[in-house]
Amino acid sequence: MKNLILFILRNHYVLLFILLESVSFVMVVRYNSYQHTSFINSSAAVAGQVNSVFSTVNNYLSLNQRNQELNDELARLRTMMPESSKIDTLAAQTAFDSVYTQQYEYLPCRVISNSVKSANNFLTLDIGSKHGVEPGMAVVSAMGAVGVVKAVSPNFSSVISLLNQNLKISAMLEKSGYFGSLGWEGGDYRIANLEDLPGHIKVSNGDVVITSGYSTIFPKGVMIGNVESVTAHGVNGFMSASVRLSVDFKRLSNVQVVRNLLKKEQLELQERAENE
Amino acid sequence: MNNVLVKNIILFVVLVLLQVGVLNQVQLGGFINPYIYILFIILLPVGTPGWLTLVLSFVLGISIDMFCNSPGIHTSATVFAGFVRPYLLSSLMPRETVEPTDTPNIRLFGTGWFLKYCLVMVIVHHVSLFMVEAFKFSSLHLILWRALLSIVFTMILIVLSQFLFTRNNK
Structure with a gap:
């Protein structure tokens, strides 16, 4: 201090x-x-x-x-991006007309997975049971028939492509009206095979092949393709033709699921007729 | 002693009034401002104790600041000048025999000595004043230029006043 x-x-x-x-x-x-x-x-x-x-x-x-x-x-x-969500509202058009009873309803959707390479190809669509899709419904694009719904989940549906050896659809020649069974046998994804055509008919290259409408799946008259060539005159009286498919499965994007509103009625009737 | 006290009080009042009443109103060329009030510190008796010099510097500076509305700026510069003064005097003192009551004026110590002493005091005061006023070193050349011009004018005024006052006092 x-x-x-x-x-x-x-x-x-x-x-x-x-x-x-x-x-x-x-x-x-x-x-x-x-x-x-x-x-x-x-x-x-x-x-x-x-x-x-x-x-x-x-x-x-x-x-x-x-x-x-x-x-x-x-x-x-x-x-949160728009790409991550699915649009749940669908513009399924139902026409109200007293003259015609509407039989088919088209549900627009997108193909989110696709393949053409394997022997049995499947597609996946971005709509499912929530939107009214059920197994057995047809799938078409603007260019023609695509496949048949095989299984559905609430938001997606799996579709058997025309390019699947297990799928046969009823097809007919537009000009003559004769029908056969169309299937794919592997190989070129642009060519399918139309079998079981009667042997006596005249088929020329370029003839238009459409769906027959005999099944409850596809509506009648959906474009399938054109006859490329007659491949075989079967010994059993049937012949087959190769058909160039109108749908390019390699660039398939927007398709519609076809809902047959009268399918149940038709099936019930057929079942009853068969049983009787 | 009494005489010295009265003389210094009068000098103090006169210098402050002269500074704030006249010189602060006249800004030559925009920014040249002579600060004559430092003359009070310069003219304090040689024997003034150091602490008294500092206190008087503080009082003088704060008086000017009160009128200039710039608290601390003149005070700090004046206190610094007052701090330097005793060292300056002891290093510059020309004669051994100096009465403590002697004021360092031009007659007693000679023109050359007085000018030297004044110049150092004014430079110390003005440069520190302008430094504090600008409060940054970035415009140093402008500060020094202003300080230089003001120093010249302050020196002129001091020398003039010396001739006037010493003649009157005689």
Whole structure:
């Protein structure tokens, strides 16, 4: 304490100077708006520099967490993208007409998976039982017949493509009206085989092949393709022809599921007739 | 001693009034502003104790600041000048035999000595004043230019006043 007082006494001049000068500077900084702002600004600039260095280091150290956060955010945003959701409203057109009873209803949809390469090809559509799709419904595109629905889930349906060796559909020659069974035997995805045609009829190349409408699946008159060539005159009195399919299965995008409103009635009648 | 006190009080009042009443109103060329009030510190008796010099500098500066509405700016510059003064005097003192009540005036110590002493004091005061006023080093050349011009005018005024006052006092 004594030493302190001695020190103060010995250096009273300098200490007094420092005191008074400090008081002046405090006044300068506190009461002069320009110096005040300037002081604040420069201290902010220095503090900002220091802070930015620290935050750079901090950012680096927390990169893992940041990445995780960004990933979560990305996933959340992706979920919100329109591409992630399915449109549940369908513009299924039903016409009200007292003259005609509507038999077929078309549900527009999109093909979301497709193949032409395997022996038994399937398609997947983006609508399902929620939208009224049931197994056994026909699928057509603007160009012609595509396949038959095999199974449905609430939001999707699996379709047996025409390019599937297990599917046979009833087809007829538009010009003559003779019908046969159309199937695919593998190989070229553009060519199907029309079998069981009567042997005596005249089939020329380019004849139009359409669905017969004899089954409850396809409506009558849906385009299938054109006769490419008559391949075989069967010994059993039947002949077959290869048909160039009108649908290009390699670029299939928008199709319609055909709902046969009278299917149940027709099947019940046929069943009753067979049983009797 | 009493005489010295009264003389200095009068000088103080006159210089402050002259500064705030006349010189602060006349800004030559826009930013040249002579600060004659520092003459009070310059003319304090040689034997003034250091702490008294500092306190008087503080009071002088704060008086000017009150009128200039710039708290602290003149105070800090004047206190700094007052702080430098004793060292300057002891290093420049021309004669060993100086009465403590002697004021460092032009007659007593000679024109050359007085000019040197005044110039250092004015430079110290003005440069620190303009520094504090600008409060940054980025426009240093402008600050120094302003300080230089003001120093010249202050020096002219001080020398003029010296001739006037010392003659009257005689």
